[in-house]
Amino acid sequence: MDESRIAFHGPLSQLVHKVETGEMVPKLQASHAPPCKFWTAFQVINGIRHMAPVIHGPKGCTYSVGASYKMRGCEYRGVPLEPTSCTAQNEADVVYGGEGKLLEAVKEAQHRYNPELIVILSCCCSGITGDDVEKVAQMAAEEVEARVLAIRSEGFGGDFRSGYEDAFRVIMQLMEPRREVMKGVINIIGAREGPTYTEWTEDLDEIKRLVHGVGAHINGVLCGGCTVEEIRRAANAEMNASWCYDWGQKLGDLMEERFGLPYARTGQPYGLRATEEWILGMAIPMGLEKQAREFIRTETAAVARETGILRRCFEGKTALIEISDFPGPIRALSMARMAKEFGAHPVVINLHPYTVKERLPSIKFFLQQGEDPEVILTQGLFALGTFNASADTQGDVEMIAADYDNALYLGSPARQPGVPQMNLTTQTGYPQYGYVGIRNMARLVQSGLQHAARPRSPLFRKVLYGD
Amino acid sequence: METKTDQRIAPQPDNQSKCHDPYLRCALYGASAACLGITGCCVLSHSPQGCYQLVEAAFGWQDADYTETLTLCTKLCEAEIVHGGEDLLARTIREAAQLTFPLMFVVTACGPEIVGDDIVAVCEEVAPEVDFQIVPVQCAGFRGDQNQGADIAFDAILKHLVPPGPAPRVPRSLVLVAPHANANPTWMGDLAWVKEVLQRLGATVACTLTHDTAPADLARIPTAEGCLVLSHDAGQKAADTLSREYGLEQWCRGLPLPIGFANTRAWLTELGQRLGAEQEAARLIAAGEKQVIEAGRRKGLEQSAMHRAPTAIVADATVGIPLVRMVTEDLEMIPTLVCLRSGQVGAPELLERELAELDLQPRVILNADVFQVKAALAELRPQMVLGSNLEYHAVAEMDIPYPFRLVNPINQFRLTDRAYWGYTGMLNLIEYMQNDWLQRWRSKGRRYHARW
Numbered sequence: 001m002d003e004s005r006i007a008f009h010g011p012l013s014q015l016v017h018k019v020e021t022g023e024m025v026p027k028l029q030a031s032h033a034p035p036c037k038f039w040t041a042f043q044v045i046n047g048i049r050h051m052a053p054v055i056h057g058p059k060g061c062t063y064s065v066g067a068s069y070k071m072r073g074c075e076y077r078g079v080p081l082e083p084t085s086c087t088a089q090n091e092a093d094v095v096y097g098g099e100g101k102l103l104e105a106v107k108e109a110q111h112r113y114n115p116e117l118i119v120i121l122s123c124c125c126s127g128i129t130g131d132d133v134e135k136v137a138q139m140a141a142e143e144v145e146a147r148v149l150a151i152r153s154e155g156f157g158g159d160f161r162s163g164y165e166d167a168f169r170v171i172m173q174l175m176e177p178r179r180e181v182m183k184g185v186i187n188i189i190g191a192r193e194g195p196t197y198t199e200w201t202e203d204l205d206e207i208k209r210l211v212h213g214v215g216a217h218i219n220g221v222l223c224g225g226c227t228v229e230e231i232r233r234a235a236n237a238e239m240n241a242s243w244c245y246d247w248g249q250k251l252g253d254l255m256e257e258r259f260g261l262p263y264a265r266t267g268q269p270y271g272l273r274a275t276e277e278w279i280l281g282m283a284i285p286m287g288l289e290k291q292a293r294e295f296i297r298t299e300t301a302a303v304a305r306e307t308g309i310l311r312r313c314f315e316g317k318t319a320l321i322e323i324s325d326f327p328g329p330i331r332a333l334s335m336a337r338m339a340k341e342f343g344a345h346p347v348v349i350n351l352h353p354y355t356v357k358e359r360l361p362s363i364k365f366f367l368q369q370g371e372d373p374e375v376i377l378t379q380g381l382f383a384l385g386t387f388n389a390s391a392d393t394q395g396d397v398e399m400i401a402a403d404y405d406n407a408l409y410l411g412s413p414a415r416q417p418g419v420p421q422m423n424l425t426t427q428t429g430y431p432q433y434g435y436v437g438i439r440n441m442a443r444l445v446q447s448g449l450q451h452a453a454r455p456r457s458p459l460f461r462k463v464l465y466g467d
Numbered sequence: 468m469e470t471k472t473d474q475r476i477a478p479q480p481d482n483q484s485k486c487h488d489p490y491l492r493c494a495l496y497g498a499s500a501a502c503l504g505i506t507g508c509c510v511l512s513h514s515p516q517g518c519y520q521l522v523e524a525a526f527g528w529q530d531a532d533y534t535e536t537l538t539l540c541t542k543l544c545e546a547e548i549v550h551g552g553e554d555l556l557a558r559t560i561r562e563a564a565q566l567t568f569p570l571m572f573v574v575t576a577c578g579p580e581i582v583g584d585d586i587v588a589v590c591e592e593v594a595p596e597v598d599f600q601i602v603p604v605q606c607a608g609f610r611g612d613q614n615q616g617a618d619i620a621f622d623a624i625l626k627h628l629v630p631p632g633p634a635p636r637v638p639r640s641l642v643l644v645a646p647h648a649n650a651n652p653t654w655m656g657d658l659a660w661v662k663e664v665l666q667r668l669g670a671t672v673a674c675t676l677t678h679d680t681a682p683a684d685l686a687r688i689p690t691a692e693g694c695l696v697l698s699h700d701a702g703q704k705a706a707d708t709l710s711r712e713y714g715l716e717q718w719c720r721g722l723p724l725p726i727g728f729a730n731t732r733a734w735l736t737e738l739g740q741r742l743g744a745e746q747e748a749a750r751l752i753a754a755g756e757k758q759v760i761e762a763g764r765r766k767g768l769e770q771s772a773m774h775r776a777p778t779a780i781v782a783d784a785t786v787g788i789p790l791v792r793m794v795t796e797d798l799e800m801i802p803t804l805v806c807l808r809s810g811q812v813g814a815p816e817l818l819e820r821e822l823a824e825l826d827l828q829p830r831v832i833l834n835a836d837v838f839q840v841k842a843a844l845a846e847l848r849p850q851m852v853l854g855s856n857l858e859y860h861a862v863a864e865m866d867i868p869y870p871f872r873l874v875n876p877i878n879q880f881r882l883t884d885r886a887y888w889g890y891t892g893m894l895n896l897i898e899y900m901q902n903d904w905l906q907r908w909r910s911k912g913r914r915y916h917a918r919w
Contacts, residue, residue: 028542030539030541030542030559030562031537031539033519033520033540033542035516035517036515036516057608058493058577058609059491059492059493059612060494060495060496060518061517061608063490063493064521066489071857081837081857081860081863083837084837085486085487086486086487086489087485087487089609090609090610090611091609094577108485124515124548124576125608128548129581155514155515155516155517156544156578159516160516384539384562384565385566386537387537466534
């Protein structure tokens with residue numbers, strides 16, 4: 001391996017240490033930018049039915065999130081056309097302030113859309129000029145029928161993660177105090193808008209099946225198409241379980257702190273062991289251990305053939321798991337755990353220091369579970385310029401793959417690593433969670449090995465990498 | 468000509484409504500889209516990271532190639548908003564010097580403009596240290612919508628990148644303005660058709676503002692004889708500047724863009740006259756009309772659904788205005804609702820003239836937002852809606868049978884550029900409408916299971 005192309009090579013814990021001590025700077029290059037706080041806050045509240053947003057900002061912020069999330073809802077999730085409204089701030093609003101206009105806009109939103117909930121979101125303009133969106137929300141609440149909330153979500157005010165977290169924190173205002181506990185009922189928390197590309201419906205379907213399989217019920221998926229009523233009574237659920245530890249953790253902690261509502265701290269249900277942990281993490285606190293163990297026994301037996309395939313295919317191999325848009329970092333770590341479970345040596349490629357910083361609680365949780373996979377960061381990851389970076393990283397991944405005996409690549413089909421390859425993008429529509437996921441994993445790994453000798457498409461390679 | 472503007476057109480200016488569900492992005496997007504039409508350039512967004520998504524969207528709209536065009540972002544955070552982001556901007560420009568490109572546009576978002584970052588001064592200060600040209604474009608989102616953003620960028624391009632006139636004229640050469648301010652999802656097909664007919668008529672294109680425009684092309688602008696604005700939504704200001712600064716005459720001004728027989732005929736006829744190529748223009752028209760008629764005869768032209776069908780048109784002005792005449796005259800539909808989500812100076816008057824000439828009295832909503840459109844559709848219940856994916860979903864709960872997805876956003880993948888202008892363009896439009904019409908009649912369920 002050409003060491004000059006490698007920026008870091010070591011265990012995950014060492015990478016985390018380097019980021020925490022500042023030895024590796026957790027900063028993305030100028031050619032890479034995730035969404036801002038406003039986008040992600042909107043993404044959360046967009047997952048609530050009969051909600052009218054009033055975005056206190058110019059049209060650009062509004063149309064952009066509408067085009068992304070509203071259209072996806074209509075096209076792929078059976079959601080009717082819902083509003084994405086704003087105050088359309090202009091130069092005069094920036095100079096003179098726009099609180100009065102905002103109040104009028106909220107009243108107009110009530111009249112136009114008859115929503116159950118109105119959420120005001122601030123943008124950069126209103127954040128800088130100091131419009132008090134929370135105060136306006138309070139005033140508006142007295143004049144309209146719907147509940148009115150405000151989220152300070154100006155884009156410069158935090159990274160993408162803070163938008164999710166602040167939005168979850170704000171929607172807790174809708175929750176009534178914990179009184180009569182709904183026995184055997186859980187909330188699935190940490191969803192947004194969704195399921196989105198990265199959290200597609202079939203994974204949620206499997207989560208629901210696991211819950212129902214132990215005899216429990218779901219109050220609501222917060223906020224993946226839930227109702228205001230489901231949020232209102234959420235504190236009365238017997239416990240919370242996460243859709244994804246990374247996204248659910250904040251809301252879980254907050255609800256536990258405020259309502260004493262237990263939260264099942266479990267990772268993503270990839271593979272047999274993590275799925276078992278997920279089920280028991282939810283079932284044991286609710287006194288459903290017996291049913292859960294029976295369910296696990298039956299389901300495990302039903303996928304015995306597939307787990308056999310997975311063991312045969314992974315045993316003795318090096319599983320190179322590259323992080324890209326799909327799979328993202330937390331899924332990649334969950335896959336690393338699954339690969340290890342089935343006998344492979346996992347190597348996670350390109351877990352950016354920025355990602356480590358942004359997802360530190362989840363990564364530490366992963367380490368606490370005893371998982372500390374080998375991590376390789378390539379220089380291409382830090383290159384400026386998306387195309388060059390992508391082409392550089394393709395070369396880096398080929399180099400790494402050639403350096404390991406018996407390597408198996410798990411990740412995007414965009415990559416051409418020169419070794420057997422599992423297409424683990426989440427856009428393929430095949431669930432990866434739970435027992436249904438195990439079936440798909442077995443199919444994918446078999447296919448990867450069976451077709452490893454086939455040449456890759458020059459068309460794809462030239463489109464993606466230009467060579 | 469008697470017009471009935473006051474009675475028929477009920478403008479819905481922004482200030483009448485405090486709550487908007489917009490069809491348009493902001494100036495930052497529009498400016499970025501205009502800049503990204505210059506090949507090989509780098510667009511640096513001086514903004515928080517969320518605004519970068521707008522630049523990325525603009526990149527897609529311009530069909531830019533990521534192997535040659537680059538986008539960067541300063542990713543402003545609270546610290547830069549409090550203390551200013553000029554240092555970060557300068558640092559990012561210097562960092563970009565490691566890459567190879569001839570030209571960088573620095574586009575600014577709301578945040579840095581409100582806090583007063585002097586990007587012009589930063590660009591001037593850093594320029595001697597780098598080997599590329601830097602053009603500042605102040606296009607904060609609050610300055611206007613995407614079309615106004617395009618105009619802001621054109622202004623910056625003309626000011627910074629075009630040499631001063633006068634220059635020796637190249638006869639029959641033209642500058643094409645604002646081709647991308649067009650809601651045809653593959654507007655590049657319209658531009659290609661324009662270039663093709665200009666060539667047939669003996670004209671040359673000096674420069675396109677902007678699409679696949681080499682930086683060197685901009686130097687030819689002062690040598691052009693005239694300009695064509697390829698949009699009813701943006702570009703008029705640039706055309707005025709070209710006229711004022713370089714003496715370029717605007718051709719086809721006041722004519723609807725070439726959608727449908729009559730509009731295309733009028734447009735080509737004027738071009739033929741301007742270029743002294745009347746006969747070739749007449750040949751183009753005759754051959755084109757024959758092509759459409761023969762295609763309809765040989766492949767089948769759906770008429771039953773269209774004949775006198777009450778119809779809504781929901782589009783930008785570029786597609787929406789010329790479509791009024793095409794659907795009325797060529798397809799025998801009756802526009803009962805015209806919602807224009809955008810339109811630059813002169814567009815309302817043009818629409819008004821068209822309606823008067825066609826003796827149509829639809830309800831007209833200008834600067835329409837999604838709510839206004841949905842409310843009007845619910846009230847008027849037209850039989851057909853020529854619009855976007857938004858209207859397609861908006862009418863799902865109404866008894867409106869035929870939503871046709873013609874304009875952006877359509878959520879349909881097109882790998883080839885399909886024109887709406889000219890004669891093949893007319894066939895494309897009819898084809899999309901007919902396919903969506905058939906969609907209505909497709910069986911959605913099955914009455915029984917097959918035995919095998």
